[in-house]
Amino acid sequence: MVRILIACSFAMAIALAVFFGVFENHTISVQRGNRGTGHIQLYTPNSVPASVALNSIPVADPIDPPDPDLPTARQTYKNVQVLDDLSVLELPRLMAALSTWIAPKEGCNYCHNPANLASDEKYTKRVARSMLLMTRRINTQWKAHVVETGVTCWTCHRGEAVPSGSWYTRADLGENTSMIGNKDNENTPGIAYVGNSALPFDPLTRYLIDDNDIRVQGSVPLAGTNPYPMNGVQKSEMTYSMMIYISKSLGVNCTYCHFTRAFGSWPDSTPQRATAWYGVRMVRDLNKSFLLPVAGMVPSYRLGSHGDGPKVGCATCHKGTYKPLFGNSMKKDYPELWRAGGPKIDTGYVSPPNVAVKNPVVSPEKLMSGQY
Secondary structure, three states, X not given: OXXXXXXXXXXXXXXXXXXHHHOOOOOEXXXXXXXXXXXXXXXXXXXXXXXXXXXXXXXXXXXXXXXXXXXXXXXXXXXXXXXXXXXXXXXXXHXXXXXXXXXXXXXXHHOOEOOEOOOOOOXXXXXXXXXXXXXXHHHHHOHHHXXXXXXXXXXXXXXXXXXXXXXXXXXXXXXXXXXXXXXXXXXXXXXXXXXXXXXXXXXXXXXXXXXXXXXXOOOOOOOOOOOOOOXXXXXXXXXXXXXXXXXXXXXOOHHHOOOOOOOOOOOOOOHHHHHHHHHHHHHHHHHHHHHHHHOOOOOHHHOOOOOOOOEOOHHHHHOXXXXXXXXXXXXXXXXXXXXXXXXXXXXXXXXXXXXXXXXXXXXXXXXXXXXX
């Protein structure tokens, strides 16, 4: 009898181990809206610890008490073209934070010549100026998307010189295949952007640079008869590609923004859909105003296969989380990045010739997979 009990206990232990092993990656559903409305989010509990680590924020150095009698950085240092409104105490503190956020191993030397901090000989310093202007623009002009939470360089970089989630143009959007018309970049396996589906694999160029409307539903039933811009099968497929990308970037499913009864209905949508609408337009603005021009500053090995530079998308900030850094703001620690500032100033400083900068290179395989 004792042997039977021991055997049963052993079998039960094995069964429990198998059960929890099989369901270790189980998914749970959480009701976000009224029951019956289809507003359910799916979560994988064991992914939370990794998300917590990824969305942590470095401890900030103490802020010095304000002193109106202190000179500005422009009055004290040579060749300060962007953060010239900071005081002589604010600028070094922010520069120290930048080195932690972007290049913790190289430190200040990643952008500066330590023997001549004013020099612009490293392209990374010139790019950093554009990115600081971009950060201030987000925090002061795109509150419809970032509200008061805002962003800092840490939001995208998280200790990496090249932020994860940056993207490059994948292929010519006018690509044709003989005999079967416009393939529209479909049926290409292994593209993580679109969930490894057979959908068009480069929606980002179409929607995060070009001012294309995201549309699915036509207004009339017959193909080829919808008014301009055409709302047909091809546009639906590209739209679904973009929606998959947004869903993966935020770590949510469709009902985070949409109501399953009528995806196109704004009255039935959640407030997050309006936030996302502004987010798409914010990203377009950033890519056109800052990231496309930056391509002319970076070395050739930092360009994509089509000669374009890295660009930002939803994944650059969100990194699989519904809110970057779980919605925690760094504004109280770095209020300098929430000031409007002014345009970049030409100080007239003449720098030595450019020097090479070591920078991580993303392999073409990772670029194409979207898994870098």
